[in-house]
Amino acid sequence: MIKSLAVFALLVTFSAQAATWRITYPRPMSDSDKRSIYPVKLLALALEQTGVQYSLMPSERIMLQNKALKRLMDSRDVNVVWSVTDKQREQQLLPIRIPIYKGLIGWRLLLIRDDMPARFKYVQKLEHLIKLIPVQGRDWPDTKVLQANGFNVTVDNAYGNLFNLLRRAQGDFFPRSLVEVWDEIDNPAYNSDLMVEKEIAIRYPAAMYFFVNKKSRPLANLLEKGIEKAIADGSFEQLFVHTFQAKLDRANMPNRHVFELENSFLPTATPLERKELWYHPNEQKQGQ
CATH class of the missing domain: 3.40.190.10 (Periplasmic binding protein-like II)
Structure with a gap:
């Protein structure tokens, strides 16, 4: 037994x-x-x-x-x-x-059209940046964060379409995290006519x-x-x-102007x- x-x-x-x-x-x-x-x-x-x-x-x-x-x-x-x-x-x-x-998902660099860098040189305060329009995914938590901080956000369901919205000037910038932005800007499927803005970053706890x-x-x-x-x-x-x-x-964060946002969510x-x-x-x- x-x-x-x-x-x-x-x-x-x-x-x-x-x-x-x-x-x-x-x-x-x-x-x-x-x-x-x-x-x-x-x-x-x-x-x-x-x-x-x-x-x-x-x-x-x-x-x-x-x-x-x-x-x-x-x-x-x-x-x-x-x-x-x-x-x-x-x-x-x-x-x-x-x-x-x-x-890092809350540390954001700005994808912009490659004819836009001069416009962003005039962004010295958060209130200046809020006047510009970001693009984001419709159901992304980041969209609610941006909206709660005063941004008028253009949204789409499809990830790939967001790059097209930016190219068609239906938004002014596409905030991308430090973990995503370089793969995207190096990818021919996404990077046509786009660049990473060199002087600005956004940060919120995420x-x-x-x-x-x-x-x-x-x-x-x-x-x-x-x-x-x-x-x-x-x-x-x-x-x-x-x-x-x-x-x-590559992001050169010490030399960027970082705008801090709140994340009440x-x-x-x-x-x-x-x-x-x-x-x-x-x-x-x-x-x-």
């Missing part, structure tokens, strides 16, 4: 170890869309840290962010999505409250999290455990530096007190 119980226990243990966590994330908008590369690498790092067996794959179909979030709420097609947090999003989904970009379905607490715990272990052993920072340091250097549970989770441009270069 004792021997049989021991064998059963070993089988249960082996079965648990052999179980595979199947992680499905939204498929990128196109082959030239590089925005998924870093989040997927971080997901893989977190899962490796836990020692579980896993498969990590994109959804069968391309989904705009709003559709991906709805699918996640319905437990269909995807079981993890990364997105900028706000109060509504945290009511609908379960966040892993570690800002995967260390807050966090992009991994989100899972409200009922997926075990998955949330697994990912949180893995990311925290990666933070503790330095591998999170190594991935961050490897991915973004050259982009931060930031949930109170945002871990602002954990300084190691956030990018600080005035401190020594990350990883040195």
